[in-house]
Every structure is written in C-alpha cells, then in structure tokens.
Amino acid sequence: MKGINNFRSYAYILIFTLAACSPGNGGEGEDPFVQIGEKILTKNQIYQAVPNGISNEDSTIFAQEYINRWIRSELLLSKAELNLTPEEKDVSALLEEYRRSLLIHQYQQKLLEQKYSPLIKSSEIKNYYTEMVDNFKLSEPIIKGVFVIVPQSAPNIDDLVKLYKSDDSEDLVKLEAYCFQNAKKYEIFLDHWLTLEEISKRLPQAINRPERFLRNNKHYQTSDSLFNYYLSIDEFKVASDLAPLEFVENKIKAILLNKKRLEFIKQLETDLYEEALKNKNINFY
16 A cells, blocks of 8 residues: 555656656656666656646546556566467567558548548538437537636736636737737637537536536636636537537538448449559459
C-alpha cells in the first residue's frame, strides 16, 4: 500500500514538474521516469500523453493510469519474448497482411472522399436529415457561447467580466484581443456547437445536473487556486432535443458516403484491373 501511495504522490508531483518544463529541449522533460529492462518511459512521453485542458487532479489520474498501462504492457511483452518460440514470435506475415489491408482501406477512403464527398449536395444532407429525423435526437447537451480561462494574476479582470457577458460585436472583438494576450485558453464558439461535456471537463469541478445548469446559468464563473473560468452560454439544447442540422451534418455526410462505398469499391477494382490489362501490367503465365 505504501508503494502505491508513493507512486501516486510521485505522479502528482510529476504533473507540476512537467508543467514547468519545456519538453523536447533536453531539459527535465526528457528525463527517464521508469525503466523495465532496456525499455525507458520518459517524463516527456508522459507529458505528451496527458490531454490539454484538463484539471491537475484529472492530469494526475491520467498520468497514473498511463504509467500503469505502460508498466503492465512492458512486463507482459518481456514475458512473451522469453516464453514464445521463434516461430510463435515471427509475426511478420500477420503484420504484412495488416499493413496491406490498412493501406488499401486508406486508399479507398481517400478516393471515396475525393470523388464523392464534393458531389454530396446540401439538399441530399437536408433530405436525409428530414427523413431520418428521429435518429438525430441529442444524447447530451450542446451549447454555443464563449469560454475563457485566465490566470488569477491577469490584468483588468473587471473589463474581462463585462466583455464576456456582452452581446455587442465590438465587445467581442475586444474580448478576443484581451484573450489573445492574457488567456491560458479561450474559445469563442458562437457560430458552432460544442457539447457541454467538452467545456465541463476543463472546469475545476464537473457540471452536475447539466439541464438545470443550462436553464439557470447564462453566465457562469468559477475559479481554482491558479485560474479563473468564465462561460457565457448564447444558445443551448438539452439531451433528447432534436440535434441541429449543422451539428450532425458531417455525420450525415459520412452515412451518405458509406452508402456509396460498396458500389464505388467494386467499380474501382474493375477500373484498376482493366487499366492494368491495358497497360500490360498484368502478365499471365
């Protein structure tokens, strides 16, 4: 138990240590964190793996899980190397088959998107949306608005509070200029939808009872020991509401592309075969 607690403490300290480093410049971020045999997991690798925009507590949990997965994986791999026969360890044929399948799939997908994606009209997307409207109910709340994270030491906080609450277009320009200079992170998403969860996971405490939160908070402020957080909600939709067309447009486009996929792949294979015969790239013996 003591070892586990020490591991957690070290992982927690690691997050703060890495936050002060500039990884990739030969500094502390490049230092080894744990070694198994000849394999080394560095602090820089852990730093790069931790997602941006999550709290220190979540960063620590993520780092703990990442390190634990790496250790378990390396231990299993070392055992496999010791206990499998050379024949069992020879996976070159499997890797080559996987590589072939992956490359073919990626090539087909690229051609499919190049050839058909521009041909899918907005009217097709709208018609599919209308016909299948019951399939586009939201599973979680979505919002449009403004989200800003600034250090508590940032200047002119009172001005920021006024600007992020304002609906005036000139104030929006001023807000963006302020955020560009002072914010740790900001997002002005008045022209597109984000899930509330995307914002919630960046706050010091997650939003509970999201529907109630949305109905009672057009403007929301909170803080932790280092930063102030500001959220302005311009529009929102709750779970089970009909998703706006713009929010599911890419999903519908992917569905329509997939409907053309089988026909396209069959025609592509035929065209490539005929082209190869014509160019005498296929020789039968």
